[in-house]
Amino acid sequence: METTHPNMNSNFNNLQHLEIAMEVHKVIPPPPRSTLDKLKTRLKETFFPDDPLRQFKGQSVKKKWILGAQYLFPILLWGPNYSLKLFKSDIISGLTIASLAIPQGISYAKLANLPPIVGLYSSFVPPLVYAVLGSSKDLAVGPVSIASLILGSMLRQEVSPTKEPLLFLQLAFSSTFLAGVFQASLGILRLGFIIDFLSKATLIGFMAGSAIIVSLQQLKSLLGIVHFTKKMGLISVLSSVFHNTDESMRRPKLFWVSAGAPLVSVMLSTLLVFIFKAQNHGISVIGNLEGGLNPPSWNMLQLQGKHLGLVLKTGLVTGIISLTEGIAVGRTFAALRDYQVDGNKEMMAIGVMNIAGSCTSCYITTGAFSRSAVNHNAGAKTAFSNIVMAITVMVTLLFLMPLFRYTPNVVLGAIIVTAVIGLIDVPAAYLIWKIDKFDFLVCLCAFFGVIFISVEDGLAVAVGISIFKILLQITRPKTVMLGNIPGTNIYRNLHHYREAQAIPGFLILSIEAPVNFANTTYLNERISRWIEDYESEKEVKKHSDLHVVILDMSAISAMDMSGVSLIKDLKKTMDKRGLQAS
Helix, strand or coil: CECCCCCCCCCCCCHHHCCCCCCCECCCCCCCCCHHHHHHHHHHHHHCCCCCCHHHCCCCHHHHHHHHHHHHCCHHHHCCCCCHHHHHHHHHHHHHHHHHHHHHHHHHHHHCCCCHHHHHHCCCHHHHHHHHHCCCCCCCEECCHHHHHHHHHHHHCCCCCCCCHHHHHHHHHHHHHHHHHHHHHHHHCCCHHHHHHCCHHHHHHHHHHHHHHHHHHCHHHHHCCCCCCCCCCHHHHHHHHHCCHHHHHCCCCCHHHHHHHHHCCHHHHHHHHHHHCHHHHCCCECCCCCCCCCCCCHHHCCCCCCCHHHHHHHHHHHHHHHHHHHHHHHHHHHHHHCCCCCHHHHHHHHHHHHHHHHCCCCCCCEECHHHHHHHHHCCCCCCHHHHHHHHHHHHHHHHHHHHHHHCEHHHHHHHHHHHHHHHCCHHHHHHHHHHCHHHHHHHHHHHHHHHHCCHHHHHHHHHHHHHHHHHHHHHCCCEEEEEECCCCCCEEECCCCCCCECCCCEEEEEECCCECCCCHHHHHHHHHHHHHHHHHCCCCCCCCCCCEEEEECCCCCCECHHHHHHHHHHHHHHHHHCCEEC
16 A cells, blocks of 8 residues: 655644545556466576577577577677678787786786796687687686685695695696686576675775785795795785895895886896896796697596695685676676676686686686786777687797796786786775775775785675675665655655655654565564654654654565564554554
């Protein structure tokens, strides 16, 4: 029942002299539906809000097969119409992102405590897979800093990458495989809403904290420290720096060569090291890198044994983080170019990409913001730019690997710092502060948790607080008192609208949330307190006696059996108090 009250004279003190014009609108019940139909509708709205099957309606069998193939393999959608003009744009953007992907791949592999060559392997196979399965025109896939950091730090807690390099590599491939299975499963089962628990505030704080930790970790290369901490916390890193000043102070004579080189390029620094023979004067270089394409690694997967728990945990965390980053980046650039990116399809593409990568000597990959931004700005038109990048990396693997022998590690550290520093988004954090203080608290918890505890624990704390916020909103729904806007039939929140006026003798409350078993007790207590507050303020504010309590339930989107019982209980309570409820 919906009740509308016109503007009333606030000078009336007696309800009997108050004329109330009531308009009663009868609601016609919907046509009867079977329980099965209701269940089907509910499941469709939950798991298929985008209705991916709508394109098959009214199509012939042949057309349905074609549409199905195009849905699973988006390359079949744009491939037949590919033109020379598109090819020119894609080849330029592909070569451009390859120039960034090659040094970043080597750098991020070292960040993950893996052999540098694995970073190049991971920039070859995954882009080819994504070009076939991905729906984004701008996403450039490959290793990323945050996932590399998490993978390396989590595995290093139990296995040393220096003492047991082969086992560490096996666990990295195994974690990547399980991350891919998890990602693909989310897409196939339409469970993408799970990653929505990583709110924007969580991601901003997490990314900023991770960027600082990643940058501090590069002090090992930038300062030439040999004995560096394995822990990721701020205190441990700074302690390691100040307790090993004797190592960092022993500067080689030609330190200026590699220190200044990051500002120019990897190739220039490599050339300078080669010319001055800086590796003989204390400059740490990559060393020999074997050429050749990705060797198979499916026989290296460790999916049983004592390290299975570590692999599962690492795969889950890196899978969620990389998936969230990839989809967020893809949707960002899709919005700029006004096209749609299917989240569930992207999950399947990224998942299959990592499954295939784990079997071909690759570790966790996703869409990187820096490479995708370069790809977008370079004029990429289709996912073919990923193929061009992969071909360029392939040529590098086959013929150019000896050139990287003299690349100084300090350059790789500088590349990482340059790449991650942009992850610190101060304006976004300030906007969160202005909009929602609780979200800002989540952001700070993620930031300080990553810095002072660890990457994975900081993320877990932030997600836990986000879930607590959701539970708080469910169990403590918002209730407000409404007042009339003079001269209208409109009623608004008295605390938000200064011109709104309370109706003497009436308490009009609005419940602005679903009513269910989790919040009925709170609502019962809160509404009773509203009534008690009204009556206690009667003498102070010279209110008239309370006669009618009106519940505005237009904002309630759902109500279960406990909610129905609440309404009945409130009606009984009002009757005992001598109040009219409506």
